Every structure is written in structure tokens, then in C-alpha cells.
Amino acid sequence: MMTLRSANDFAIMQQSFAKMTAAFQRRVIVCAGTGCVANNALLVLAELERAIAAAGLSVTVELSRELPPMGGIWLSRSGCQGFCQMGPLLAIEPDGLLYTQVKSADVQDIVTETLIGGRSVERLLFRDPNTKARCHGPATIPFYQRQHRMTLALCGRIDPESLDEYVANGGYESARKAFIHLQPEAICEEILAAGLRGRGGGGFPTGRKWQLTLAQKSAKKYVICNGDEGDPGAFMDRSVMEGDPHCVIEGLLIAGRAVGADEAYIYVRAEYPLAVKRLRTAVASAEAAGLLGPNVFGSGKSFIVHIMEGAGAFVCGEETALMSSIEGRRGMPMPKPPFPAQSGLWGQPTVINNVETLATVPLIIAMGAAAFRQLGNGSSAGTKTFALTGHVANTGLIEVPLGTTLREIVFAIGGGVTTDSGRPYPDGFKAVQIGGPSGGCLTSDHLDMPLDFDALQKVGAMIGSGGLVVVNAKSCMVKLARFFMQFTQNESCGKCVLCREGTKQMLALLDDIMEGRGTMETLDLLSELSLAVKKGSLCGLGKTAPNPVLSTLEHFRAEYEAHVIQKRCPAGQCHALTVPAIDPVACRGCGICIRKCPVAAIHGEKRQAHVIDPGLCIRCGACAEACKFDAIVGV
Amino acid sequence: MTTTPTEARCPSCATPTPTPSSARHFGQVCDILAKHANDPAKIIPILQEVQSAYRYLPEEVMTYIATALGISPARVYGVATFYSHFALEPKGKYVLRICDGTACHVKGSENLIKALRTHLRLPSGKDNTADMLFTIESVSCVGACGLAPVLMVNEDVHGQLNSDKAVTIVKAVQAGEASGTTPAEATAQAANGEGVHS
Numbered sequence: 077m078m079t080l081r082s083a084n085d086f087a088i089m090q091q092s093f094a095k096m097t098a099a100f101q102r103r104v105i106v107c108a109g110t111g112c113v114a115n116n117a118l119l120v121l122a123e124l125e126r127a128i129a130a131a132g133l134s135v136t137v138e139l140s141r142e143l144p145p146m147g148g149i150w151l152s153r154s155g156c157q158g159f160c161q162m163g164p165l166l167a168i169e170p171d172g173l174l175y176t177q178v179k180s181a182d183v184q185d186i187v188t189e190t191l192i193g194g195r196s197v198e199r200l201l202f203r204d205p206n207t208k209a210r211c212h213g214p215a216t217i218p219f220y221q222r223q224h225r226m227t228l229a230l231c232g233r234i235d236p237e238s239l240d241e242y243v244a245n246g247g248y249e250s251a252r253k254a255f256i257h258l259q260p261e262a263i264c265e266e267i268l269a270a271g272l273r274g275r276g277g278g279g280f281p282t283g284r285k286w287q288l289t290l291a292q293k294s295a296k297k298y299v300i301c302n303g304d305e306g307d308p309g310a311f312m313d314r315s316v317m318e319g320d321p322h323c324v325i326e327g328l329l330i331a332g333r334a335v336g337a338d339e340a341y342i343y344v345r346a347e348y349p350l351a352v353k354r355l356r357t358a359v360a361s362a363e364a365a366g367l368l369g370p371n372v373f374g375s376g377k378s379f380i381v382h383i384m385e386g387a388g389a390f391v392c393g394e395e396t397a398l399m400s401s402i403e404g405r406r407g408m409p410m411p412k413p414p415f416p417a418q419s420g421l422w423g424q425p426t427v428i429n430n431v432e433t434l435a436t437v438p439l440i441i442a443m444g445a446a447a448f449r450q451l452g453n454g455s456s457a458g459t460k461t462f463a464l465t466g467h468v469a470n471t472g473l474i475e476v477p478l479g480t481t482l483r484e485i486v487f488a489i490g491g492g493v494t495t496d497s498g499r500p501y502p503d504g505f506k507a508v509q510i511g512g513p514s515g516g517c518l519t520s521d522h523l524d525m526p527l528d529f530d531a532l533q534k535v536g537a538m539i540g541s542g543g544l545v546v547v548n549a550k551s552c553m554v555k556l557a558r559f560f561m562q563f564t565q566n567e568s569c570g571k572c573v574l575c576r577e578g579t580k581q582m583l584a585l586l587d588d589i590m591e592g593r594g595t596m597e598t599l600d601l602l603s604e605l606s607l608a609v610k611k612g613s614l615c616g617l618g619k620t621a622p623n624p625v626l627s628t629l630e631h632f633r634a635e636y637e638a639h640v641i642q643k644r645c646p647a648g649q650c651h652a653l654t655v656p657a658i659d660p661v662a663c664r665g666c667g668i669c670i671r672k673c674p675v676a677a678i679h680g681e682k683r684q685a686h687v688i689d690p691g692l693c694i695r696c697g698a699c700a701e702a703c704k705f706d707a708i709v710g711v
Numbered sequence: 712m713t714t715t716p717t718e719a720r721c722p723s724c725a726t727p728t729p730t731p732s733s734a735r736h737f738g739q740v741c742d743i744l745a746k747h748a749n750d751p752a753k754i755i756p757i758l759q760e761v762q763s764a765y766r767y768l769p770e771e772v773m774t775y776i777a778t779a780l781g782i783s784p785a786r787v788y789g790v791a792t793f794y795s796h797f798a799l800e801p802k803g804k805y806v807l808r809i810c811d812g813t814a815c816h817v818k819g820s821e822n823l824i825k826a827l828r829t830h831l832r833l834p835s836g837k838d839n840t841a842d843m844l845f846t847i848e849s850v851s852c853v854g855a856c857g858l859a860p861v862l863m864v865n866e867d868v869h870g871q872l873n874s875d876k877a878v879t880i881v882k883a884v885q886a887g888e889a890s891g892t893t894p895a896e897a898t899a900q901a902a903n904g905e906g907v908h909s
Contacts, residue, residue, distance in 0.1 A: 309856050311855065311856055384756070496819060543813065
């Protein structure tokens with residue numbers, strides 16, 4: 077590995093990379109993000125390597141400076157390409173093709189038709205469900221067309237394990253600029269001027285945080301990258317760490333330079349083994365190239381990065397708890413002040429930023445604060461990645477400018493609402509749950525509201541880390557609120573009484589409502605207790621834990637009232653309040669539920685509406701899951 | 712745990728060991744401790760590595776680690792019980808983690824749990840199968856929300872499931888066990904993402 081110090085070193089690496097890759101006729105990029113790997117992307121990759129070679133084409137998997145340029149096909153893997161729903165994904169350059177749901181059996185056709193014949197394989201192209209037209213690639217697929225990929229620009233396009241390719245795309249130039257040409261004060265100023273706000277939930281101005289840490293007089297300071305992405309329904313940070321790990325390291329270098337720190341930690345959730353592996357590889361290659369170590373960019377300054385794997389505690393996403401965890405203690409939050417900027421890890425000034433925030437930093441240094449501010453919405457500058465999931469046609473990882481409306485995200489990018497089994501559900505939009513267990517619900521009234529930090533705050537929600545879970549009309553909002561309450565109750569560290577005991581009582585009240593024991597007083601008690609938990613908790617977990625309850629109480633009060641007054645669950649999901657039944661209009665009499673039922677509780681003639689016997693039914697849900705017409709309710 | 716000079720010492724790092732017969736038994740732990748320079752701040756990575764060696768944290772090993780690091784057993788125990796990844800009971804050879812994150816939850820992860828529990832004959836409250844082949848857990852989010860609902864078999868992620876597909880996956884693991892696929896092969900397959908498929 078060559079050492080990267082001067083501008084000339086960078087130019088040499090970029091040129092040699094261009095030389096290595098120029099002779100290839102095509103590049104095939106197989107998505108190796110978690111989603112596609114789960115759908116056997118690696119089998120497709122192995123099969124491609126075999127089939128290309130078998131077809132007599134030259135295939136290169138590992139680039140090498142020693143070998144002469146080979147020509148033929150360059151086969152590589154990438155991080156998450158975003159369109160997880162349609163995985164495994166396979167991109168072919170320079171044709172600009174994107175094949176979706178590729179199986180090993182499709183590989184031969186790809187080789188014969190596309191790699192040899194230069195034609196596309198129609199059946200593997202994404203079909204727009206609205207226009208029924210086949211889309212050749214990201215340029216024409218609505219899911220990609222309407223995004224603005226900036227932080228994720230390289231994620232899914234480059235080999236995440238290749239330092240050369242990151243550098244060839246301008247990587248580490250911002251870090252070099254920061255170390256050689258910029259003073260710490262100037263970097264903080266630039267980030268502040270760009271209006272970058274923390275992407276992990278709080279939305280605190282990053283530049284301000286850095287200035288506070290820079291101002292501290294201390295021989296030792298730390299930078300921490302918070303990769304403990306614990307919100308259920310969020311996977312943006314995972315995708316960045318897996319797909320473009322070097323940009324996180326570059327962000328850490330710039331942050332370290334800006335605040336005067338020489339040591340950094342990346343704290344990654346234990347559930348993300350692939351992210352840990354990719355980061356370790358990236359750190360090792362950055363060390364080998366002299367980008368990390370005793371003499372960064374020949375500046376005489378040292379900078380080292382450690383990777384710490386979490387051990388499964390949601391509260392460790394809170395910064396003081398995370399630092400306790402790095403120090404080898406139970407991850408319990410501490411009162412603030414002192415803020416980490418004053419006294420953080422091992423009592424030293426520490427700056428702690430989220431993965432996405434750090435990944436955005438190199439872009440700002442490269443493009444300048446003014447250009448960054450052009451994107452976004454007033455006080456919320458730039459773009460934000462969201463994990464779009466739930467009852468929506470196109471699930472996956474997206475990036476849009478802050479201030480984009482929910483309608484644009486759910487309907488234009490997400491392709492609209494679906495049923496449980498994934499079929500279109502045109503009038504089925506009920507809510508979007510944003511910000512996970514700390515966030516709230518947005519309803520159809522909010523579809524045209526710009527999504528930014530301040531607008532969301534006003535309606536009692538928050539961007540949080542950026543999970544967007546679309547909920548359809550057949551979902552019970554009380555049950556959803558209970559789901560989040562169960563989560564925070566499990567994850568409460570137990571330090572504050574109101575968080576530990578209050579969440580437990582809130583859960584019990586929600587159970588009362590769902591099981592028919594609730595009254596109107598239960599609702600009042602629930603709101604009162606919510607406010608008490610908010611006030612009586614030390615850290616963000618407890619302070620925001622009641623948000624899902626408060627926001628559903630506000631926007632879906634009628635649904636709560638139906639549960640307590642009429643003892644009825646309008647969505648038919650709360651078992652104690654529903655009777656299993658088959659909708660005679662929707663039922664086509666196909667008989668699949670009869671075959672699925674383990675206790676023979678369903679009967680009916682073929683092509684006649686079936687009937688379910690509530691006395692026999694054990695509510696296992698097998699019939700509802702099997703039903704293709706969503707005709708079974710209340711199980 | 713009290714240690715006296717008369718007790719046996721570990722051959723590789725000379726830390727007193729609880730009983731003479733277990734001195735060799737702790738060799739692996741000593742290597743892990745040595746790798747982390749017996750630094751109490753590294754207790755979490757130490758416990759993680761010990762757990763991957765033993766599949767859980769045996770009580771005597773935790774006491775031993777406390778002695779070696781010069782901290783109280785209560786502190787080791789405190790850390791081990793705080794984090795959900797540490798197990799104080801042995802786990803099955805295959806850990807089935809059913810994701811119950813928001814996306815999986817709204818897409819019916821409850822049905823997967825029910826179906827797998829029924830298939831493995833595990834009443835609620837019981838998480839290990841009698842043959843110690845399977846442990847069933849629900850986890851808050853594995854970050855594969857785009858593929859909800861999701862099941863992890865050890866490190867191997869399976870997505871876009873329903874109860875039938877989930878049971879088929881477990882049946883395939885059972886069939887592999889019956890036909891004598893070795894643990895090494897199984898983990899290698901899992902590492903390559905080439906586990907069983909429905």
C-alpha cells in the first residue's frame with residue numbers, strides 16, 4: 077500500500093486507479109448490503125464469476141497494480157444500493173442498467189445477453205407498477221429519480237473495502253485540506269456556517285458542538301462516532317458504515333483536527349456484524365496508507381481510531397451512556413452539565429457525533445458551506461437519509477433534501493401504501509411513525525408539511541435518527557403505541573424512577589385499554605403519567621419515551637375512545653375486543669384458510685364466502701396470513 | 712470469590728484459579744485477558760470474546776475474570792446483566808432471532824414467533840429446545856427493515872418471510888443437523904450468507 081501524504085500522492089493513486097480500470101469493458105456491481113445478502117446476493121456473485129469465466133470473458137474481482145490492465149469484466153460488490161425491497165440488486169456500468177430480484181438462475185442470461193450481446197434482460201428490469209413500463213436503471217426508476225443522494229453518493233456505487241476507489245472518487249481530500257490548509261477555528265466556522273445539525277436525533281448544530289470542544293484547554297481530547305443505531309425501524313447508519321466506511325473515518329479525521337483530538341472511537345451496535353467488519357477493514361487500510369497513525373498527511377499530528385462493538389443496550393445511543401460503555405461500565409446516562417465537550421470520555425473533552433453527521437462533514441469541506449446551505453429548508457440545511465419501511469411499496473434507504481414533504485416520500489418515492497401482504501392499498505394511508513420510540517405519528521394532515529427539524533418539533537414528533545414507518549388503515553394505533561412503550565420499558569436502564577416504573581405503568585394502562593378494562597379516566601391518567609415521565613427522566617430515552625403515546629392520543633383520540641367506550645378496536649387488531657370473522661364481500665371462497673387452520677375452525681363451500689367459528693378459533697393468525705384477499709379480520 | 716495463595720494458578724498468566732482442576736479449563740480465558748492487557752476498561756470486549764468461546768458466560772468464568780482484572784465480581788456481573796447480548800445461561804447451537812422492530816412488527820413478526828414456537832414445541836417462557844439445538848429470541852431491530860419481517864439464524868439474515876417460510880428455514884437446519892452437517896460447516900455457511908433458503 078502506498079503512503080498518502082502530499083497532493084501528488086493522491087494524484088498518483090487516482091491515476092493508477094484510472095489506469096487499472098480503464099481497460100474494462102463493463103463493471104458489474106452486485107449489492108452486498110445486508111438486505112441483498114439475505115436474499116442470496118453472494119450466491120449470485122459467485123455464480124457470475126463462474127459464468128463470466130465459462131463464457132470465455134476475462135473477469136477481474138481483485139484489482140491489482142502489478143498486473144497489466146486486463147480488459148473484460150470487472151466484478152465487484154458494493155454496500156447498500158438502497159432499493160432493498162427489490163434485491164438482490166445488480167448494476168451494470170457504463171450501461172446504467174439496474175437489474176432487480178436477480179437469482180442465480182438469471183446469471184447465464186445476464187452474461188449472454190448483456191455482457192456479451194450488449195442487450196438488456198427485460199424481465200430483470202424494474203417495472204413501474206403505475207405505468208407498467210420497464211425502467212432501465214436509476215435514471216428512470218421513480219424511487220431513485222426523486223432522491224438527492226449526496227451523503228449516500230458513493231454508497232452502493234463503490235467497493236466499500238477499497239481505499240483506492242474511495243480516493244479515486246476524491247476521498248480523503250477534505251481531510252487532507254483540513255490538516256494542511258485549514259486552522260481548527262476555520263473548520264468549526266465552516267461547519268457552523270453550513271448549518272449542519274446533528275443527524276442522530278437532537279439536531280444540535282455540529283459546528284457549535286465542535287467550537288465548545290475546541291475552546292477547552294486540555295492535552296487530551298476524544299472524538300466519538302455514535303454508530304449505536306438502536307431505533308427499531310432505522311438502518312441509515314448501518315448502510316453508511318457498510319457501504320462507505322471510509323467517509324466515516326474521513327469525517328472523524330476532520331472532527332479530530334477541528335477540536336484538537338488525536339484519538340477516536342467508533343461505537344457500533346453489536347447487531348451490525350458486517351458494519352464492524354467493513355469498518356475494521358477500512359481502518360486497517362487507512363493505517364497502512366498513513367492516513368491514520370503518527371503522522372497524518374505529513375502534518376506531524378497523530379490520529380488513531382478504535383472500533384468498539386456494543387453489547388446490546390438501546391440506552392447506549394445516549395452520549396453519556398455510550399461513554400460509560402466505552403469505559404467498561406454499565407451504560408447508564410449521567411446528568412448534564414458537565415457536557416461531553418467539557419468532561420467526556422475518561423473525563424476529557426469529547427465530541428460525539430452521529431455516523432451520518434460525520435459522513436456529511438467531508439462533503440461540506442469539499443463543496444463549501446454556501447453550496448451545502450443551498451439544499452434543505454431554512455434552519456435545516458442539507459439532505460437527510462431516511463429508512464422507509466412498513467406498509468409501503470418501495471422499502472429501502474433514501475436521501476432527500478430536508479424540507480421534502482411526506483407526500484413526496486411516501487407516494488412518489490415510496491410508491492404508495494400497501495397491505496400486509498404487499499399489495500397496493502390506494503386509500504390505505506393512515507400514519508407515518510417517524511423517529512422510532514422517541515418520535516411521534518404524522519397523519520394525512522401532515523402529508524404536505526415540509527419535513528425538517530423545527531416543523532416536526534412543532535407537531536410533537538422528531539426526525540430522530542430517521543426511521544419512517546408507514547402504517548396502513550388496518551393497523552391499530554393503540555397497539556402501535558403499546559409496541560413502542562414495550563420497547564422503551566424493556567430498554568429503560570432503571571436509573572430514574574419515573575422512567576423505570578412510569579413506563580411500566582403506562583404499559584399496563586395501554587394493556588387495560590386494549591383488553592377492554594379501560595375507561596375515559598384511563599386516558600387521562602395515561603396523558604398525566606406521560607408528562608410525569610417526560611419531566612422526571614434524566615436522559616433522552618425517558619424524556620421522549622411517552623411521545624408515541626402522546627402523539628397517538630392527540631391524533632387518533634377517537635380510536636382510543638372506541639377502545640374504552642364502545643370496547644371496540646376499529647382496526648380489528650386488539651384480540652380481546654374483536655371476534656374473528658371473514659368478510660363475506662372480500663372472501664372469494666378459495667379454501668386456503670380452511671387448509672391452513674390447525675383446529676378446523678373455518679368451513680365453507682368452494683367459491684362461497686367462508687365462515688369462521690369464534691368458539692374454536694385459537695387466533696393463531698395462520699388464516700389471515702395465508703389469505704390473498706385480506707378477508708379475515710380480528711385474528 | 713476469595714482467593715488464597717494456596718490455590719492453583721493459571722499456567723499462562725499466573726492468576727489464581729478457583730479450583731486446581733480448572734486451571735487448564737481457563738487457558739482460553741487467559742489468552743483473551745492477555746490480548747486485552749488485563750485492562751478493566753476492556754471488560755465488554757473481554758466478555759464478548761469469552762462468550763463467543765463458551766456460548767455463554769459461566770459464573771466461575773466471570774469470577775475468574777474479576778480476579779484477573781482486579782475488580783469486584785459484582786462489577787463484572789453488573790456489566791454482564793446490563794447488556795442484552797450477554798447470556799448467563801447456555802444458548803442453543805442455533806440462535807433464532809426474530810426481529811420485532813417497528814417494520815417487522817407492523818408486518819406480522821408476531822406470527823413468525825408463534826409459528827416457530829409451535830414448530831419447536833416451545834411454550835412461552837421456555838426459550839431453549841430440549842436438545843439445545845435452538846434458542847428462540849425476539850430482538851428489537853436487526854436493521855434489515857427493508858426486508859421485514861426478518862429472522863436471523865445465528866448471523867444469517869432471512870427476510871420477507873411469513874410463518875411457512877420461517878418454519879421451512881428451521882426445518883432445513885434440522886435436516887442439516889440430522890444428516891450430519893458439522894458446526895464448522897454450518898457457521899461457514901452462515902458467514903458466507905449461504906445458509907438454508909426457503
